[in-house]
Amino acid sequence: MSALTTDERSNPNSGDSRWAVETHGLTKRFGDTAAVNDVELLVPRGCAFGYLGPNGAGKTTLIRVLLGLTHADAGTMSLLGVPVPRHRDRALSRVGAIVDEPRFHGHLSGRQNLEILAAARERAARGRIDSSLERVGMMHRADDRVSKYSMGMRQRLGVAACLLGDPQLLILDEPMNGLDPAGMHEMRDMILSLVAEGRTVMLSSHLLDEVQRTCDAVAIVDRGKVIRQGPISELLAGAAMEVHVGCSSPERARTVLATTAFGEKIDVDASGLSIHLPSGTGKDAIAEINRLLVEDGIAVYRLEELQVSLESWFLQVTSRLGEKV
Ligand SMILES: Nc1ncnc2c1ncn2[C@@H]1O[C@H](COP(=O)(O)OP(=O)(O)OP(=O)(O)O)[C@@H](O)[C@H]1O
Ligand SMILES: [Mg+2]
Structure with missing residues (x-):
């Protein structure tokens, strides 16, 4: 578990919760389908956490609800101890997310894309462009057009974009999708290094083996419902x-x-x-x-x-x- 930052200690409104993500009774329906069904989710801080389930299980919908991209029908949630959607802006200022595929302007370079994104954030974000590119191993391709990037490079640029906000929590929807084995390996190493820095990474995936290699703890979701959650070692001990x-x-x-x-x-x-x-x-x-x-x-x-x-x-x-x- 990561220590609280000075920021958090000095701000009495900031969360001191042990959980990076906490939901209770969270429900989102599309007509008769409960895509997120009464979900009780506790993601500990400072770990890699997999939200794991087959296609259509409701992974993307849960992430969209957490980020306030769509409304919940019932339930409560908080990110880094900050209740959302009530304090959405405050919570999201310390969260970086990639939902679906990261989208960039193809005719611009990776660096130019990050400059546009940084301009929409707090002042310090601009100063983090180089370190973010460095961090994801994209410095050498930073001035090439994004249209020339491979899928793996786009994913890495997506993570660099997240890092502009120096997030404590990264929420990544299917970060391994479309990557070849080498790309998956790089993504896994990157996720582990982000966790080693004290950040929390919550990722969704349907790739069980990959999640087992990358994550400390998981929630297994099926038809919108979380059916088990906890550290992988504990869950497998009960198998x-x-x-x-x-x-x-x-x-x-x-x-x-x-x-x-x-x-x-x-x-x-x-x-x-x-x-x-x-x-x-x-x-x-x-x-x-x-x-x-x-x-x-x-x-x-x-x-x-x-x-x-x-x-x-x-x-x-x-x-x-x-x-x-
Ligand atoms: N905008 C929408 N309108 C209607 N139904 C939707 C909508 N978005 C998702 N659904 C339905 O909600 C359920 C969960 O979808 P969701 O995309 O969250 O699953 P997922 O676990 O992310 O799947 P995948 O692994 O394919 O990405 C599915 O039955 C889907 O058809
Ligand atoms: Mg999905």
């Missing part, structure tokens, strides 16, 4: 466990375990067994499996607890097995 057993006679091992608590779901292949165990299963289960097999004369070569990915966990909690997310 089902999978243990792979390398052994001498896999079929016999399956028979031995079939009548025990471990027999519910076992897959057998040439190298051994994959045993799927319910969430909450402790490490003792692995030792017990070993004991049962060895007592039956089966040679156990290897016992391995497989890491559950965010993707397989997501499929478990949403019961959307087989669906593409």
Whole structure:
């Protein structure tokens, strides 16, 4: 969690909340569709937070509501401890955001675009143009026309534009969209370095693997509703466990375990067994499996607890097995 700035301490109206983003009962409907449905969201300060869900889950709509680009139908929210929309301008002065694709004037250079954006902000913003370009690794292309930029460069220029306001909170809608693996890698490093400076980055994404690599904590959203949220490590600790057993006679091992608590779901292949165990299963289960097999004369070569990915966990909690997310 980042320390409060002098700015915040000296301003009694400024938020002292632990949360960079806080919503309660937030709801936004389009006709019969609740694109944001009674969302309770707590984004801790000073972390990379993923708002994660499939297409149409309501990620962009939530971000638009937070930024005051569209009205909520119900609920309350605050950014950096400042209630919005009541104190929208004050809150947004410390927030940088990219919603959808960043839009720039293609016939102007990256630097000229930033100059236009800086002119619309507070005085200090102009003085941050060079450092922002430097920060996102775009100094060497700053004087080229934006129309010549790749998607990754536009995204980076988008982040540079956010940095003009020296934001404590960055809200990025699908920052990895359209990037190749190298571009994603750069974006990930950039997000992590912004967090290392004490800023909070909230990003939306449908790319589970990428979010797992980048974020400390996530909210999983499906059909407008947040169905789980918290640090990724804690969420995955509650996920089902999978243990792979390398052994001498896999079929016999399956028979031995079939009548025990471990027999519910076992897959057998040439190298051994994959045993799927319910969430909450402790490490003792692995030792017990070993004991049962060895007592039956089966040679156990290897016992391995497989890491559950965010993707397989997501499929478990949403019961959307087989669906593409
Ligand atoms: N302006 C609008 N008018 C009517 N329906 C809308 C509008 N904007 C969004 N929706 C609907 O709200 C739901 C959520 O849309 P939203 O764009 O927020 O999802 P998303 O999670 O950002 O999806 P994606 O991953 O495709 O960007 C969808 O059912 C969408 O059709
Ligand atoms: Mg979207």
